[in-house]
Amino acid sequence: MKNQHSIMSGRFSGLSSKLIVTIIGVILFVEIIVYLPSVASFRTTWLEDRLRVGVVAARVLDAVPDVMALPRDLTDRLLNSAGANAIVYRREGQSQMIELTNPVMPDAVVTADLRQGDLPSRVWGALDTLFAGPGRTLRVVGAGDMDESLVELLMPEAPLRRDMIDYSRSIALVSLGIAAVTAFVLYVLVSRLFIDPVLRLTDNMLAFRKAPENAALILAPSSRRDEIGILERELAEMESELFSMLRQRRHLADLGLAVAKINHDLRNTLTSAQLLSDQVATLDDPKVQRLAPRLVTTLDKAIGFAQSVLDYGRETSVVPRFAAVSLRTLVEDAAFEARVSGNPMIGFENEVDAALMVDVDAGQMGRVLVNLLKNAREALETGSLEDRSSAITVAASSDADRTVISVADNGPGLPPRARENLFVAFEGSARSGGTGLGLAIAREIVEAHGGALALAETGQGTRFDITLPSRRPLV
Structure with missing residues (x-):
């Protein structure tokens, strides 16, 4: 009932009313275009009929030279037949006229020359x-039936105007009838083919x-092959995908909440185990001394993994607060936090120009740099360099459109599995036991800044490029 009510209400509003008004308007416009030549033709025919009576009177005048000799009743019949006050016949420079017994002098005279046959x-x-x-008087001029002869009629314009108004009224009624019937037929046809399907899609x-x-609300598409059929099928597919995605996201949200609780308890348990391992490491047993460091390392990795999962679960989308900051200072702070600067085992070069300023959220962009520098440090610490020392370099270039920040190391590079799932959480880690959350979060932050984070193709080592748009404050 609700859908049917919405369809019926939409039938007389919105597209439906616009369709009816448009159809009627177009038909009436066409009728007006047709009406103008039609009423002009009616006027011309009406005047020609009157002029023919004048031509008959002209023949009588031409046959009887002495006009005064014509009987009065004959001239009155001729004038009444033509509806004229006077008839003038001109031929070979001579004029003859018959008129009413008591002619009335016209106040205003307008000429209608029937010899002008152009439509305008x-x-x-x-x-x-x-x-x-x-009160206007019409002077009708037309050619007679003799060579170089003219017939003129002086007649009141009111009868012609009255007949033209009656004709126009008839045309208007016929036009309205045609417009109404045509609009109704077209409306029914268009409603069947277009309006009803559109209302169905809208509802x-x-x-x-x-x-x-x-799932019961997912659209059941029809078998139409036109654009509306395509729209129905695409909408049905989109609704199905959205239904599945929402169902999956709800399950993932529930699962994530459960994992977060498990991780919290697991982290507490691992912390207790770490305390016990520290006490065990103090024992003098040689076997314990040999196995304790491995146990501590394993527990540290497990605690780090649990903490990373908890941090990622608590991660929220915060809109960056842009401000102009020194990129070199931002890199130095990130290098210190990632334990890269001052590391005796790794050489670090900050090649960013001290005058280069970037318009970013310092906290969020600093987190991106920390993640990249930390990954580079861990790659150098776990990799083996045979003929070169470990080094990490941060460089930057800027132009009117963008700023590119490069974080590069000369380590062993990324394995194929890490390249395939580079920015996928829990799958893009380059080291055993890693979560891959760092790069996933870094990419989200860079994209929130309107930029892009990408792995550059290099001959050796690994280089990540951060591309940021150059923003300038409005003056």
């Missing part, structure tokens, strides 16, 4: 008659938006 003149003449004021989207986890 006829249309203009018809409009002039329709919008004319009362489905509104209902699915309120309850996207209700």
Whole structure:
């Protein structure tokens, strides 16, 4: 009932009403275009009929030279037939006229020359008659049936205007009828083909938006092969994918909450085990002294993994607060926090220009640099360099459009598995026991800054490039 009510309400509002108004408007516009030549033709025909009576009177005048000799009743019949006050016949420079017994002098006279057969003149003449004021006299001029002869009629314009108004009223009624019938037929046809499917799609989207986890609301597409059919199938597929994604995300959220609780308890347990391992390491037993460091290292990795999972679960999307900061200072602070600067086993070079400023969130971008520098340090500590010393270099270049920050090391490089899942959480780690969360979080932060984090192809070692757009404060 609700969907049916929304369809019925939409049938007379929105697209439906616009469709009806547009159809009627177009039809009436076409009728107006057709009406102007039609009413002009009606006026011309009406005047030609009157002029034919004038031509008959001209023949009578031409046959009887002495006009005064014509019987009065004959001239009155001719004038009444033509609806004229006077008829003038001109031929070979001579004029003859018959008129009413008591002629009335006209106040305003307008000429209608039927010898002008072009359409604009006829249309203009018809409009002039329709919008004319009362009391005008019409002077109708036309060719007679003899060579170089003219017939003129002086007649009141009111009968012509009255007949034209009646004709226009008939045309208007017919036009409205045609427009109404055509609009109804087209509306039914278009409603069947377009409006009803669009209303169905609209109602489905509104209902699915309120309850996207209700599979019963997923649209059942029709078998149409046109654009609306394609839209129905794509919408149904999108709703199915969204339903599955929301269901999966809810399951993942529940699972993540459970994992977070397990990790919390596991971390407490591992911490207790670490304390016990520290006490065991103080024993003088040679076997214990040999196995204790391995146990401590294993516990440290387990605690670090649990802590990383907890941190990632608590990770929230914070909008960066942009401010101009010195990139060189930012790199130095990150290198100190990542235990790269001052490390006797690793050489560190900060090649960033001291004058280079970047418009970033210092805390978030510092976290990105710490993650990259820490990964580089761990790669150098776990890798073997036969003929060279370990080194990490940070460089930067900037132009009007962007700033590129490069963090490079000369370590053994990334293994293929790490390259394939480089920025995927829990899968992109380059070392055994790693979580791969550092690069995933770093990429999210850089993208939140409008930039990109990518692995550069190098001959040896590993290099990550951070590309940031150059932002300048508005003046």
